[in-house]
Amino acid sequence: MAKRKRQANKTSEKSKKQKVPTKNEEYAYLKEKQDPMPEVYTKKPPQPTEKKIGQLTESQVNQFFDKGFVLVKDFFAPHRLDVVREAVNKLVDTVANKLYKAGKIQNKHEDKGFNDRLTHLEKEFKGTAVILHKMGILPKEFQDLWSDEKLLNVAEQLVGPELAGHPVWNLRTKTPHNEQTTVPWHQDNAYLEPCSLEVMQLTAWIPLVDANMVNGCMQVASGGHKKGFTAKHTCCAGGTWYVQLSEEAMVDELGVDLKKDIVTCEVPYGGVLFLNNAVPHQSLENQSEIIRWSLDLRWQKPDKPNGFYSLKDSVLMRTKKDKDYKINWDKMANTDRTKLQMEKLDEDNDDLTPEIGGPWMKRWEIVHHNRHTESLQGNTTSWHKA
Ligand SMILES: O=C(O)CCC(=O)C(=O)O
Numbered sequence: 001m002a003k004r005k006r007q008a009n010k011t012s013e014k015s016k017k018q019k020v021p022t023k024n025e026e027y028a029y030l031k032e033k034q035d036p037m038p039e040v041y042t043k044k045p046p047q048p049t050e051k052k053i054g055q056l057t058e059s060q061v062n063q064f065f066d067k068g069f070v071l072v073k074d075f076f077a078p079h080r081l082d083v084v085r086e087a088v089n090k091l092v093d094t095v096a097n098k099l100y101k102a103g104k105i106q107n108k109h110e111d112k113g114f115n116d117r118l119t120h121l122e123k124e125f126k127g128t129a130v131i132l133h134k135m136g137i138l139p140k141e142f143q144d145l146w147s148d149e150k151l152l153n154v155a156e157q158l159v160g161p162e163l164a165g166h167p168v169w170n171l172r173t174k175t176p177h178n179e180q181t182t183v184p185w186h187q188d189n190a191y192l193e194p195c196s197l198e199v200m201q202l203t204a205w206i207p208l209v210d211a212n213m214v215n216g217c218m219q220v221a222s223g224g225h226k227k228g229f230t231a232k233h234t235c236c237a238g239g240t241w242y243v244q245l246s247e248e249a250m251v252d253e254l255g256v257d258l259k260k261d262i263v264t265c266e267v268p269y270g271g272v273l274f275l276n277n278a279v280p281h282q283s284l285e286n287q288s289e290i291i292r293w294s295l296d297l298r299w300q301k302p303d304k305p306n307g308f309y310s311l312k313d314s315v316l317m318r319t320k321k322d323k324d325y326k327i328n329w330d331k332m333a334n335t336d337r338t339k340l341q342m343e344k345l346d347e348d349n350d351d352l353t354p355e356i357g358g359p360w361m362k363r364w365e366i367v368h369h370n371r372h373t374e375s376l377q378g379n380t381t382s383w384h385k386a
């Protein structure tokens, strides 16, 4: 309703002004053909000379540039991530209270725990996992993990000494048998503006449980980054907001050999899977009875564009200009990126509506509409907020 009203206002405003770009004009740059940039993903930066805690071995660093990923099974000290799990429990509690207050659930399932409370909430109110995914609250424990010395030392090896946190970070709320949290094949660049191809963005994929084939670990198409190219994706997969890279495009455009290159990455609790933004990956369905929680956190060079549609800045995390540099978390922690994404699409973002949208939906052909793409079917002529 609110959306329709806003659209009507916009149309009348538009008639007053001249030359308002149509949404297709405004997003035309997303469709421009791009030159491949293989060296961005295959060229190792100068390596730090100092030995630091957590650093990868030379062969692990080389693997990252050769295969597009590296899996480090015992990265964190035992129990380092326990505080992060506790923070997740608090977030689940927050969402349960919100839903309860809104009258959407009758039982907050306070007797359930990390492995199953969200699943019970999801059964009572379908979409709770999506609501939590999109909440975008960055608790102190997540901030501390993102700026963990060991992780930044690895990022320094793979990105360089100047490091910024990328605004796209996620808590994956992968409840059992849930299409909404099963992420199909994609390159992360496909969610961003084409300029993101010019900059290597490092992801640390950090499971908060032992992630395995049964509960839906990740698969990576080894070497699929080497062409330095973002292949054609389509939108949106099934009933989700995800873009999708077909196996055909992986083979034809990225040179992936489906028989040899697909690597299933089981990551034990305490391990980390490092990925770049051009290597294709997907997560398998969670066929277990526990929630496969994970966090994905990203870094890149601060002086390069982050490709996030000018919606949110990166945050400086380490600089060699100031050894005592203190991260300013204010903007990263207090701006809800889902809200900004949805506003860019002129989509209402009701916290308790399990819908997610974003400008990436304008980059690729929509081959399948669902509730997440609904805003794209409207008659708005400009995507600018009044
Ligand atoms: O955790 C998942 O299921 C998908 C993660 C992913 O695509 C990413 O971290 O880029």
Ligand SMILES: [Fe+2]
Pocket: 186, 187, 188, 281
């Ligand atoms: Fe991804």
